[in-house]
Amino acid sequence: MKVGIVGGTGDIGEGMALRISQVHEVILGSREVERACASSDACVKTLEEKGISCTCSGVSNQDAVDGAEVVILAIPFQHVAATLSSLTGFEGKVVVSPVNPIGRKEHFFFAPPPEGSAAQLIGRLLPPKTRVCTAFNNIAAGSWKAIDTPLTHSVAVCGDEPAARGIVIGLVNSIPHLAGFDAGPLAVSPMVEAITPLLLNIAKYQKMRDVGIRFS
Amino acid sequence: MKVGIVGGTGDIGEGMALRISQVHEVILGSREVERACASSDACVKTLEEKGISCTCSGVSNQDAVDGAEVVILAIPFQHVAATLSSLTGFEGKVVVSPVNPIGRKEHFFFAPPPEGSAAQLIGRLLPPKTRVCTAFNNIAAGSWKAIDTPLTHSVAVCGDEPAARGIVIGLVNSIPHLAGFDAGPLAVSPMVEAITPLLLNIAKYQKMRDVGIRFS
Numbered sequence: 371m372k373v374g375i376v377g378g379t380g381d382i383g384e385g386m387a388l389r390i391s392q393v394h395e396v397i398l399g400s401r402e403v404e405r406a407c408a409s410s411d412a413c414v415k416t417l418e419e420k421g422i423s424c425t426c427s428g429v430s431n432q433d434a435v436d437g438a439e440v441v442i443l444a445i446p447f448q449h450v451a452a453t454l455s456s457l458t459g460f461e462g463k464v465v466v467s468p469v470n471p472i473g474r475k476e477h478f479f480f481a482p483p484p485e486g487s488a489a490q491l492i493g494r495l496l497p498p499k500t501r502v503c504t505a506f507n508n509i510a511a512g513s514w515k516a517i518d519t520p521l522t523h524s525v526a527v528c529g530d531e532p533a534a535r536g537i538v539i540g541l542v543n544s545i546p547h548l549a550g551f552d553a554g555p556l557a558v559s560p561m562v563e564a565i566t567p568l569l570l571n572i573a574k575y576q577k578m579r580d581v582g583i584r585f586s
Numbered sequence: 587m588k589v590g591i592v593g594g595t596g597d598i599g600e601g602m603a604l605r606i607s608q609v610h611e612v613i614l615g616s617r618e619v620e621r622a623c624a625s626s627d628a629c630v631k632t633l634e635e636k637g638i639s640c641t642c643s644g645v646s647n648q649d650a651v652d653g654a655e656v657v658i659l660a661i662p663f664q665h666v667a668a669t670l671s672s673l674t675g676f677e678g679k680v681v682v683s684p685v686n687p688i689g690r691k692e693h694f695f696f697a698p699p700p701e702g703s704a705a706q707l708i709g710r711l712l713p714p715k716t717r718v719c720t721a722f723n724n725i726a727a728g729s730w731k732a733i734d735t736p737l738t739h740s741v742a743v744c745g746d747e748p749a750a751r752g753i754v755i756g757l758v759n760s761i762p763h764l765a766g767f768d769a770g771p772l773a774v775s776p777m778v779e780a781i782t783p784l785l786l787n788i789a790k791y792q793k794m795r796d797v798g799i800r801f802s
Contacts, residue, residue: 477770480777522802526788552791553784554693561696561784568769568777572742572801575768584800585788586738 371541374438375399376431376445376453379409382468383444385514386506387413389521391424393544398426399434406430416517432457440464440541442506447471447488451495460500464534466541467492467559468506470566477574478567482560489528489559503529503538504559505550508566510580520546524585526553526562551585587757590654591615592647592661592669595625598684599660601730602722603629605737607640609760614642615650622646632733648673656680656757658722663687663704667711676716680750682757683708683775684722686782693790694783698776705744705775719745719754720775721766724782726796736762740801742769742778767801 371394375383378398387396391413398413400406406428417424435441436459445453447469469488473481485491493502505527513521525542527550529535535552542550553562569581587610591599594614603612607629614629616622622644633640651657652675661669663685685704689697701707709718721743729737741758743766745751751768758766769778785797 475773477774479773480780526784551788554787554791557691557695558693558784558787561780561787564696564777564780565784568742568774568781569801571770571774571777572767575770581801584802585785585797586800 372438374434374441376434376443379405380444381511384409385511387426388517389514389545391426392422395425397429397434397437399429399431401431403430435459442466454495460496462499464501464537466503466505466538470507470563472567478570480564480567487559487563489556493556501531501534503527503534504562505538505542507562508583512580513582522547523582525550528553528556528559528562530556588654590650590657592650592659595621596660597727600625601727603642604733605730605761607642608638611641613645613650613653615645615647617647619646651675658682670711676712678715680717680753682719682721682754686723686779688783694786696780696783703775703779705772709772717747717750719743719750720778721754721758723778724799728796729798738763739798741766744769744772744775744778746772
């Protein structure tokens with residue numbers, strides 16, 4: 371499967387590339403192709419040094435959309451609207467949102483847009499036939515990047531089209547030890563996104579790092 | 587520790603009594619003392635048949651508040667206001683809310699009161715010196731009651747007073763295999779309560795039962 375990562379030079383995007391490029395062909399996008407190529411080269415080098423083969427290339431964000439069957443939006447919440455307004459060609463694509471709208475006072479809190487969640491905002495901003503799903507919302511960048519440690523997280527997948535959820539659950543399950551769970555329509559996504567600020571609070575108050583979640 | 591369970595004859599309350607009475611003295615409350623005694627007797631009998639000793643007695647809800655060091659409000663969200671208005675004597679007590687406000691359409695969703703969460707509503711309804719915490723929000727009644735299966739859940743504990751959180755985390759950790767996690771102030775409780783409708787959705791769409799959660 372060809373997996374495009376929009377925002378692939380951020381912490382989360384780079385971490386995802388390290389894991390997903392071992393199993394799928396990753397096209398890692400950025401606003402600047404040079405930075406995308408640098409991140410892609412770093413990914414290949416890191417894995418090569420461990421004797422792990424991978425498939426990863428650096429492209430523009432638009433090429434990451436155009437060339438992929440599944441597009442992951444690895445962008446901070448505050449950049450979602452601007453990034454999506456600069457891109458086209460999402461019709462018919464499976465688009466994965468790992469985006470979480472988070473605020474911070476003393477503690478971290480869920481700060482959703484009026485639509486209810488980042489994924490629902492993305493659903494409104496993209497063309498009607500885009501197959502928007504959530505996945506990977508509750509995995510910290512540090513966990514993605516710690517490639518010597520298996521990712522044993524559970525991943526809740528939401529989306530309004532069951533077939534698209536099935537494709538995304540398949541992508542999740544293709545990454546060793548990750549387990550995808552069907553969580554139903556996109557209206558469930560606020561509950562998935564809200565877990566991330568909770569995990570940040572547990573990390574803060576319980577003094578842990580990169581807290582993850584498992585369902586059983 | 588003396589643990590009072592208000593609403594102890596409901597599914598969740600009966601399940602909690604089965605687990606907690608093995609470790610602590612449970613005073614199981616109900617609006618009708620006869621029903622509380624019946625639930626308490628059933629708890630003792632169920633455990634006796636397995637050769638497990640316990641301490642459990644049936645009392646009124648008011649006696650469950652008055653006699654306990656920690657009071658668990660095992661009541662459905664829609665009964666919270668009426669139940670609390672009928673009880674007194676909460677000042678200085680550690681009060682644990684496992685309550686989740688949940689709505690249902692096609693899917694389950696988080697339906698909090700204007701205060702933000704059930705726990706925050708409870709905080710507003712009880713006297714200012716009540717030490718309100720959340721705990722046990724994400725454990726299904728069926729899991730509490732399946733006493734041959736260890737409860738391996740993680741439990742997020744919120745509350746505005748760190749010492750009260752510590753007492754509740756101690757209670758959680760005293761139940762074999764359960765693990766309490768400090769999640770910070772009561773303002774974090776919406777994120778904890780919202781996990782329960784997500785787990786119900788995963789149970790529905792992934793075809794599972796009594797889905798639980800673990801942090802790691």
